[in-house]
Amino acid sequence: MPEFVTITSERLDYRPLREEDMETYVRLRNEASYRRWFYFQDPPTLASAAREIREMQEKSKRRIDLLREAFDSGLYLKATGELIGTVSLNKFHGPEEELEHVEIGYGIGEAYQCRGYATEAAGAAVRWGLLRLRELGAEPVITGCAEHENWASRKVLEKTGFSFVCAKQYVSMYIITGA
Numbered sequence: 001m002p003e004f005v006t007i008t009s010e011r012l013d014y015r016p017l018r019e020e021d022m023e024t025y026v027r028l029r030n031e032a033s034y035r036r037w038f039y040f041q042d043p044p045t046l047a048s049a050a051r052e053i054r055e056m057q058e059k060s061k062r063r064i065d066l067l068r069e070a071f072d073s074g075l076y077l078k079a080t081g082e083l084i085g086t087v088s089l090n091k092f093h094g095p096e097e098e099l100e101h102v103e104i105g106y107g108i109g110e111a112y113q114c115r116g117y118a119t120e121a122a123g124a125a126v127r128w129g130l131l132r133l134r135e136l137g138a139e140p141v142i143t144g145c146a147e148h149e150n151w152a153s154r155k156v157l158e159k160t161g162f163s164f165v166c167a168k169q170y171v172s173m174y175i176i177t178g179a
């Protein structure tokens with residue numbers, strides 16, 4: 001069954017980005033509030049976004065192995081169909097062995113921030129991810145990590161039910177486990 005079918009929440013639809021979303025996606029990724037925390041990544045261009053979207057479309061046709069590959073989803077407003085952000089679960093290779101977990105990531109467009117969308121999406125992705133990890137026979141654990149001063153992201157993790165674990169050089173580490 002395609003993965004996206006099983007992820008739902010009140011105000012958001014979860015599906016892979018489509019070709020027609022390319023310009024919106026590039027705009028969202030180039031916004032100042034996103035670049036502030038992802039300064040170390042090159043912002044996507046139309047060409048790199050097209051590749052990412054093709055890959056997301058390909059992956060959406062099969063069950064992915066969360067332990068080996070990333071899950072990325074567009075977040076669409078149910079009310080209007082607009083693309084407002086993304087949520088992802090990525091294999092996180094931390095600086096130390098014990099930090100090798102699946103890590104959550106999210107970004108919400110500036111026009112839609114502070115309305116609870118990231119918290120809603122993180123909750124849905126975590127519920128789905130923990131179940132999926134269990135199905136894969138893995139420990140149901142998801143890590144969250146945000147730069148110390150990224151208060152909005154830290155708040156999202158806390159509201160989603162993550163617990164603070166420790167502070168590393170640049171980031172605060174959080175964890176959530178399945179019941």
Ligand SMILES: CC(C)(COP(=O)(O)OP(=O)(O)OC[C@H]1O[C@@H](n2cnc3c(N)ncnc32)[C@H](O)[C@@H]1OP(=O)(O)O)[C@@H](O)C(=O)NCCC(=O)NCCS
Pocket residue numbers: 033034037105106107108109112113114115116117118119120145146147150151152153155156
């Ligand atoms: C982090 C991010 C995804 C949050 O999205 P969002 O949809 O606005 O999040 P929510 O509305 O669910 O929750 C945000 C919470 O942070 C709070 N917040 C926002 N900015 C804040 C700040 N500067 N200081 C303290 N709290 C802040 C909001 O008030 C809200 O808490 P509340 O519900 O108790 O009022 C969004 O700011 C973003 O895309 N940032 C850039 C990308 C990023 O940092 N991703 C995470 C990388 S670790």
